[in-house]
Amino acid sequence: MLARQRQAAILDRVRSTGGVRVTDLATEFGVSDMTIRRDLETLHERGLLAKVHGGATAAGPGSTDEPGFDAKSVRQPAEKAAIATRAAELVRPGAAIALSAGTTTAELARRLVDVPGLTVVTNSLPVAEVFHTAGRPDQTVVLTGGVRTPSNALVGPLAVAAVRSLHLDLLFLGVHGITERAGYTTPNLMEAETDRALVAAADRLVVIADHTKWGTVGISSIVELAAADVLVTDDRLAPEARRVLGEHVGELVIVPGTEGEQ
Structure with missing residues (x-):
């Protein structure tokens, strides 16, 4: 197991139990106390956890806080719908595309079920379910394997291995956060x-984010x-965000009609 995976x-253990002990983790992962x-x-x-004598405790919500899919679905519904509608215009019949996990990509999936001849690769269970329910015989859906996250994404070595051999026209990527420094x-x-x-598998990357x-x-x-x-x-x-993103991304598309919505 790589250090970042460990x-x-x-972090998952801390979030679920509230605290961990060094000795227990060392035994579980088969490494030394010093490594832990x-x-x-x-x-x-x-800032992801708080160290205490002999272990660590939760530091509260922060950069590892991962809301479930249902919780995220009720946030910014108007914005997500508008973004998905605009993003769908980038897809042409017969394309090979990928949709990452996320509630905005799930909205996009609902707008793509009528596009003929699509091949869709996804690591999102909700996205795959949208296409499965539509049941178009001319669409091919590839669901990666992997370990399920709280947001219903399939991740890890199995998912990575499934994707690495593919060549895709477009990737629609949903993200948790965006900053100038961290990307x-x-x-x-x-x-x-x-x-x-x-x-890496896609010719073009389209980020969809409210x-x-x-x-x-x-x-x-x-x-x-x-x-x-x-x-x-x-x-x-925000205007500052527009400036920064406009300077960095290939094309910044601002979807009108959501300003002032609550």
Whole structure:
């Protein structure tokens, strides 16, 4: 197990139990106490947990806070619908595309079920369910394997291995946060690795993210801002964010009609 995977597992344990002991983690992962202490120190320095004598406790919500899919679905529904409608215009019949996990990509999936001849690769269970329910015989849906996250994404080595052999026209990437320094981020270390594999497999990257993602930072960076060929967002995005993104991404698309919505 890589250090970042072990640290992700440690964070999951802290979130679920509220605290961990060094000796228990060392036994579980088959490493020395010193290795676990270094992991805890790394996570503590990032503000992701609080070190205590003999272990660590939760530091509260932060860059590893990962709401479930249902919880995220009720946030910014108007913005997500508008973004998805605009992003769907980028898809042509017969294309091979990928949709990452996320509630905005699930909205996009609902707008793509009538596009003929699509091949859709996804690591999102809700996205796959949208296409499965539609049941178009001329569409092919490839669902990666992997470990399920709280946001219903499939991640980890199996998902990465499934994606690495593919060549895709477009990737629509949903993200947890966006900042100038960290780029596009996620609160799940293994999800970041899976997303990077999807980025590498696609000719073009389209990031779809509402205005609330600006200024939010997840624990792991996926790619830098400039990696996006297109970023589709809503018109409630702050002026400074528009300036920064306009300088870095290939094309910044601001979807009108959501400003002032609550």
